[in-house]
Amino acid sequence: MLGTVDSSPRARRRWGNMGHGRLRALLAAAMVALLLAFPVAAHAYTYTAQELEFVQQINEYRRANGLGTLLLSDTISDAAAKHSKDMGTYDFFDHYTRQSDYFAVGASPWDRMAVCGYDYNTYKGENIAGGQSTAAEALADWKASAGHNANMLKPEFKVIGISMEYVAGSSYGYYWTTDFGGFVDPSAHDPSSVGGGADVEKPAVSFGAPTDGAIVWGDVQISVSASDNVNVSKVELRINGTLAATTTSYPYAFTWYTSGSTDGACNLAVRAYDAAGNYSDASIVVTVSNHPATTTTASSTTTTVNATTTTLPVTTTTAPTTTTAPTTTTTAPTTTTTAPTTTTTAPRTTTTTTPPVGFIDVPVEYRFYTEVMSLAGAEIIGGFSDGSFRPNEPVKRAQFAKIIMLAVDEHTDVVEAAGDATFPDVRWTGDRYPFDYVEEAVDLGIIKGLNGGLFGPYDNITRAQLALMLVRAGGTELTTPPPGYAHGFVDVPAFADEAVTIARYNGLLSGKTDELFDPYGAATRGQVAKMTSNLVERLSR
Secondary structure, eight states: OOOOOOSSGGGOOBOOOSSTTTTSOBEEEEEEOOOOOOOOOOOOOOOOHHHHHHHHHHHHHHHHTTOOOOEEEHHHHHHHHHHHHHHHHTTOOOSSOSSOSSSOTTOOHHHHHHHTTOOOSSOEEEEEEESOOSHHHHHHHHHTSHHHHHHHTOTTOOEEEEEEEEOTTSSSSEEEEEEEESSOOTTEEOGGGGGSOOOOOOOEEEEEESOTTOEEOSEEEEEEEEEOSSOEEEEEEEETTEEEEEEOSSSEEEEEEGGGSOSEEEEEEEEEEETTSOEEEEEEEEEEOOTTOOOSSOOOOOOOOOOEEOSTTEEOOOOOOOOOOOOOOSSOOOOOOOTTSOOOOOOOOOOOSSOOSOOTTOOTTSTTHHHHHHHHHTTSSOOOTTSOOOTTSBOBHHHHHHHHHHHTTOOOOOGGGTTSOSSTTSOOOSSSTTHHHHHHHHHTTSOOOOTTSOOOTTSBOBHHHHHHHHHHHHGGGSOOOOTTOOOOOSOOOHHHHHHHHHHHHTTSOOOOTTOOOOTTSBOBHHHHHHHHHHHHHHHTO
16 A cells, blocks of 8 residues: 555555455456457447547557557447446445445456446456546556556457546545456457547458468468558458358367368468458468378468457467466466466356267367267266367366366355355355365365465466376376386476376376477366366266
């Protein structure tokens, strides 16, 4: 808490993070990754000069950092304005609604956006501030905070909602809320259009990989470079003239399963659009050679994230984020967050309510096809609303808590324990996910927590953490390896060695002798399906 000079609105400010101790702060930030769903209707909105000034300044800041600028979403601005008004009117400073004329008590940023119409499963974030009377002050304070700055410079964000409200007699007078989104909704527009002027400039687009004339085989990583003076709204991929996939998220990338294509020359074309409907094209010709795959020119291995596929044979890939190896502990390692960085929060995982007969990006030849479909049939895992499974995307620790509890068939409702949360970063918010599943896993000894007493629900689960939790879930049903048995991996840290050994011996994971286990790498949805299915099969014997 900064010292108070006087009781005027300008003199009183707050900063801090959205988590434990957030009431001793001038700013607060929240951020989450979701996935794309469906559009809704737009809303009209009026902006003040300072609000428009802030949008101009943040876009200049993003351009200076090599990022695309943000479109102004009237729908998101509606949610931001109502939250700013509530904070001033009811004299609180928090990401979660305490009292409101518009929202339910306890509503999160994602809940408020959804109520106002931005109900898309996409990247979302929020920064709030109190006491700044100008856009320049708010921007400067947010720049000075790592968590808030990360929100403002997140490449995946495409749109912004902005609000500065002044409430006389309140603790801070001026209340700022900026909400961010990764999907360009129908109400989004070029901020300059508020004062007139149309965007007529076309995006720039080109292939990063593979190169024109390349010989490719197997699973080919396709990366695309796209930029625009305002923002790129989507990138489409066509294979031999047929639309194969669309992505709205940076970096723009796809995985092409060439096993479903005929050997020979193949035309790849991409088209980049901006929100005004302007577009540009680029194309290359490559040669598919799967029989035999012994060519000397390899396809690109650039990894990318968050492309939504629409038709086979193209799916997306996600590069797992490698965390820095911590000191040896008895629990799975992770990087603990220190104040005043942003505490991550997220809404519920988007899954289908009933298991599909198949996923558009899990063909029969996919190496974990059997395991994915087995868990989907048992309603332990699900896909996304576009029919995809996205096997290469990382799994969050909260998501795995739910998966493992459903897998061991131990789920019960523990809402009555809502006031006795084990971890300060997993609290009861009126929804069973993730609180119930985490608490149940704690009761069964599957979850131990991280260094510092946190759980890190929206951190990616690492491969070492996955092995630890699976072995704890298996318990006495798993067989103890005989003396002298070795798992065969060369990079397993001491804290995970026993769990990896047990998991390997009981067939929960496999691999070649002397290969790398990558203990601190993020476990993907495909890998989690494989190892969890192996545990379910082992427990059913």
